[in-house]
Structures are given as C-alpha cells and as structure tokens.
Amino acid sequence: MRTISLRRALPLIIVLVFLAVLPLGANGYILGVLTTAFYFAVFAMSWDLLFGYAGEVNFGPTFLIGLGAYGAGMANALLHAPVPLAILIGAIVAVAGGVALAIPALRLSGPYLGLITLVAVLLLQQAIVIFAGVTGGEIGLSVPDVLSIDSGPNYEYALAFMIISGLVLSIIARSSLGMILQAAGQDKIAAAALGFNATRHKIMAFAISALFSGLAGALLVFYLGTASVSAVVDVSIGVRVIIAAVLGGRRTIIGGAIGAIFLIVAGELLRPIGQLSTFVVALIALIVIVILPDGLLGLLPSRRGA
C-alpha cells in the first residue's frame, strides 16, 4: 500500500500535461501514432495487472482485446448499436472471456496456463475466420461509426482513456484488493491460510484485466474504423503487448504505458528502414530487457528496493 507521493508523481504530471496540449502543435500523423500507442498502453497495463500483480501467465492478451474489439465492432455493424453501447457490449464480452479464461487458471499455472491462453487466441482467430459472414473474416470488419473523423479529438479520447485506465489500475494494484491479488498469485495456499478465497480473487483479476483490455480493444476499433485479426487478435500483437509491459517494468502498471509508447514510437521512427524496423525494435527491446530486468522504470533511482 505505497502512497503515490507528489514529488514522485510530478514528472509524470508534466509529461501528461505536455501530451494533453500536444494537438496544438503537432500534426495529424504524430497524433495518429500516439493515439494507437495510448490504446496499446492500456493493453500493456491490463496485462501487467494480471501477470505482474496476480502472477497469472497470460501469453494471449489479444484474446481479451480481440473479444472486446469484435464484440463492439459486431454490435455496431450488425446490431446497429450506437458507439457507447457497442463499446459497453464489447467490454462485457471481454469480461465474460476473462472469467472463462480464469477457469483453467484455477487448476493450472505458469507455462501450462500460458499455453492455454495461447490456444485461446488461436481459437478466437479460427472462429473469426470460420464465421467470416458475420465477422468479416480475414479481410476484417468495417464499422459504420467512428469516434471522430478528426485526429485531434481521437487523440484526446485515447489520452483520457489511457490516463483514467492507468489511474484506476494503479489504484487497484496498490489497494488492499491488489495486495490480496498478489498474495494469491504468489502462494495460493498461504493466502488461503490467511482466510482469502483465492479462487474468487483470481477470477476478479482476470475480470478487471479483461475489462480494460476489452474497452481498449473496442475503442481502437472505433478509432481505426475496422476490426481485423492482424490489428487486434494476432499472436504477434499479443507478444508486443507483453514486451511493452516487461520493457517498461513489470509490477508497476505505468511501466506498461511507457513500454508501449516507446515500442510504437520507436517503430514509427524506424519506419524508413522498412521491414527491418520491426527487427530492430525487437532487438532493442530484447537488449533493454536483458540489461535491465526491472525494465525502463528500473532506471529511476527512487524505485530501488521498493
């Protein structure tokens, strides 16, 4: 239950204020890149709650993201649900998926659970291809509505969503609920011997992570105007989410955001070198992870021993 001291939060606040006023000066291209990065940041932060805090090995974050994205997209495209309702439906579908994923997690852990979560992504991917009639299949599903057609508002929506998600996830992670989640994640029997129904808390962890993943997935769809496997379901997207969270610093929540923004922006900056950019970014991420096991946030002296 560490409190967030103002002195430590100050640099963060300065960065956020800078990001908030950025549309005044930056062009649409830059705003577009950052908008995607902000949604990615929420993917990574949600994943960190599940892995960094609750200790659940989830190799398939895109299962939850994809459910939210397609749930929202289909609600809008097929049921003509207005955008807010569609987003809500997407979030509900994702939470249902998260709870379903918690069931194997009660019996399995570590790499075995990781395998199950990976299989879940492949199943979702298959389902989307098989039911191409309603899902748009490999081409993707275009949604009739979007959040906004201007890059400025889209950017502000994404930024606000990222800040709120980060705040809520950080509060949960540092709260007594977060502590129980961590206890159940580290040693289920020890936590139960202290009187905690570890099962219920594990399901809760999956549900919270799924909620934010799903919301972010849904919002991303209404930003991009389409839901596609390559954008929100593919295993490689999931891997990038995990790399982002680890790169920024596990068990920090905010590290996920830093890692995600770093990855996406670095990928854009290196775009001129073409195909090689993905490779170079991955290499940089790998080197950082090996050198700094605590991630980029581990560089800050104030976090030592915390």
Next chain:
Amino acid sequence: MPQPILVVDRLHKRFGGLIAVKSLDFALHSGEILGLIGPNGSGKSTVMQMIMGVVKPTSGAILLNGSDIAGKPIFEIARAGIGIVFQHSRPLRLQTVLENILLGLLPDRIDRLRPPPGAIDRARAIAAECGLAAVLDRMPATLPFADLRRMELAKAIARDPQVVLIDEPFAGLTRGEVDDFAALITRFRDQGRAVMLVDHNVKSIASLADRVLALYLGEKIAEGAPGAVMRDETVRRVYLGGGIETHERPEADIAARKVLLDVRGISLFYGKAQALDDVSLTIHEGEFVSVVGLNGAGKTSLFNAISGLVPFRGAIAWNGAVRGRESAAAIARAGIVQCPETRELFGAMSVADNLALAGQRLPDQERAERLAWLFGLFPILKARGEQHARTLSGGEQQMLAIARSLMLKPRLLILDEPTLGLAPVILGQLSEALTRLRETTDITVLLGEQNVTFALPHADRVYVLEHARMVWQGSPARFAEEAGAGYL
C-alpha cells in the same frame, strides 16, 4: 474439564499406498499447549495440514466448536478460527514485513480498496508483540532466519485464531531465540488460544507443553503429561534414541597432517552489508572441523565462498594451491561437496533418482555399496524411494540432502546445519555415521552448526564465528570454558 475446542476423530490419511495418519483421535482445549512429537515422517505435519485444510483427509472428522471442518476449503477453516505456521516459511516475497502481516487483517472482499480502519496500527502491534518492530519495512528475503519465523508467527495470529498450529518453530533457532519463541507461544496460550506444537526440540516441548502426544508411523503411541510420554518405552526407542557420544582425537595427530583447505583472510559483501570480515580457517586432511555461530553470523556465506558460489576478497588454497577463478562446478569436481542448509533437492524427481544422479560418476559396484550403506543409515529413504522429493516430510528431505552429498563421495564434505528438522533418534544415527566415516575413510568434514551439542562431539577443532568475524578457535574441550557462553 470444559468442552474441548477441537476434536479430531478417527482421522485418516493415505497417500497412494502410504498410510501417513492412521485413525487418530485427540482433543485440544482452549488455553492449552499440546505437543505433538514423533520421528521424521510419522505424520505430524500431515495432521496439522489436514486440520488447516491444506491436505484433504481420507476419512475422519475434525470438529471445531462442534462443527465438522474436515475437507473444507482452507480459507473457510482459516476464517472459522484456525491459524497455522508452516514447517517451511511461506512469506510473500514482494511485500514488506508490515504488508505481510497487514494482509492477514484484510477482509476477504473484492470491493475494498483500503484496509479497514485501525488495521495498520493493529499490524504494527502484532509485529511488536512478535519482536518485529525494528524490521517492519524490510523485505522477507533480507530478514535473518529467526525474524522470518517470527513473521510467520505474526501472520498466523493476525486473524486472532482460537486454534494455532505451529510446525517446528524452534528448528534452526539459537538457544536465546528458542527462549523468545517459547515465551511468545506461552503468551498465545495465556491469551486463551489452543496451541498445537510440533518440534524436535524435546526439551522445549517438555517444558512448554501441557500435554504431549507421540506419533509413530501415523499412529498414536503415547499421550499424556510431557514427563510421562518422554519416559515411555516405545517413545524412547522409536523417537528419542540413545543420544550422542563424543569422539575427539588428540590434537597432535591432526596437526601433523597436510593442510587440505586454507582460507586466508576472506571478506564478503552483499551490497553494503558485510557478511565476512577477514575470515581465516585451516582444515587438515581427515580432520573434522566445526564452525559454531549464531544465525546470521556468516556460516553459510563462508561455505558458499569455499564452494565458489559467491565472489569474495582474499584467497582460498585447496590441496596446497591457491585457487584461481574456478567455477563452482570445477570446485565440486575437485572434491568439495556442500550439503546446503536450503537442501536444494530436485523436487520433481524421485528420491531414488536424486540419489542416482549424485552417484552417476561412481563405478557400478561402488555406487551400489554406497547406496546400501546410506539406506542402512536412513532406512526411510529406501521406503520412500519412488516418492517425489518435494512431497517428503521436512526431516526426510534433510536426510535425502545429506545422503545425496555423501553419494558424491566428497573429499571435503561441508554440512551446513545438518541437524535441522531431524528427530533425536536420527541425530544419533547421523552421529554414528560421522564417526564411522571418520574411522573408515579419509573424508574431511566441515560442519556448520548452532546446535553445539551436536557440533562439539564430532569436532577435532572448533571455530567460532561472530558477526562476520572468526573470534575463537580451539579444541572442543576448551570451548566450554573459553567460548561457550551464549552457546551452551
């Protein structure tokens, strides 16, 4: 007599073909300490874990205040009023001491973000009661062993349980610490709790417990007043054993031999903390040397340095030559084998495989002979041959760790706290084994112990390590008068 708070009725546990607990009956009253004793593997921890719900009973009833809790989920049992200190500490490694204790005071709710009012103060009070006031903000991994055990006690009483189950609280503690813990456990009783206590420290059990129950092969063999149970014929034979005899050799005999290991003024740091300060130690070929020191004095650090597991400053000469930057593996191949305090068994491998792996470099016949000898020494290991090392009882794991290091046929055997968790009768056997090793082989032994009653009888020479420094060395005979204060 008032109604008992806990009644165990025909409790039975079977692990595959092994009956760990056999139709056991007993009762526990509030304000009472019940001591549970018995040889390694007799089912003591299994009984406690069944009461806590960690192990599901095969059959039988466990009545808490009249209602059956047998087979219920752990968290329900915890909330019904039972707390446990596990034989092996289970701290949350990423949380501070205070957070570890505070956790026990949180409600089991998913809609609470803040601890209930007063919880933090209460956690501090419990910490203070258990002697942890000075280490509230430390991480468990940085705590001295005794403080880690104190934290486990604090966690167990956080929920204010009516029944406290304490598995081997005294194992690995120094004499002074044992007294502190005994006072603490007495206080639990005086607060009106029912306490069930398992330990191999027979003296402490005898003086602390109001009643003692002895188990053997999962069955009750005696129950009653501590004195009477300890005098019981069967208890003496299967549990207490014959005690340890002294085997000292003349000093002159040793000094004439070649120096096998020469530690010359080594220092060792963990970050800023100094674990060894200019420590020197010499061991002659065939000599048995004991290093005596309290918890945290630096014994394990010294052994790890000798085994090449941690970097240090200074020089170590082995067999006449100063060692360079050999890897730990090379050092082990040269004949230095450490039986670590932490045991480091392969948990998912069977007992037999753990031993086979250690013996793979021996010729077939020698391996078979060694194995037969080790099974003679620790018969239970033979009986548990196919069991995963992870599921062995605490003492059985210790026996396996010792057997495995002997299987490696060391020239220098480093035994770090080998008596941890062993029943008295096994201590006697281990003692005899060491004597036989000394008489029939040219093995050299370095023994780290705080259990002086075990360390002295097996030593040709004794070193005393205090606060990272070697403060004394001499013969066991001189130890008592010159350095024994605080240890004897």
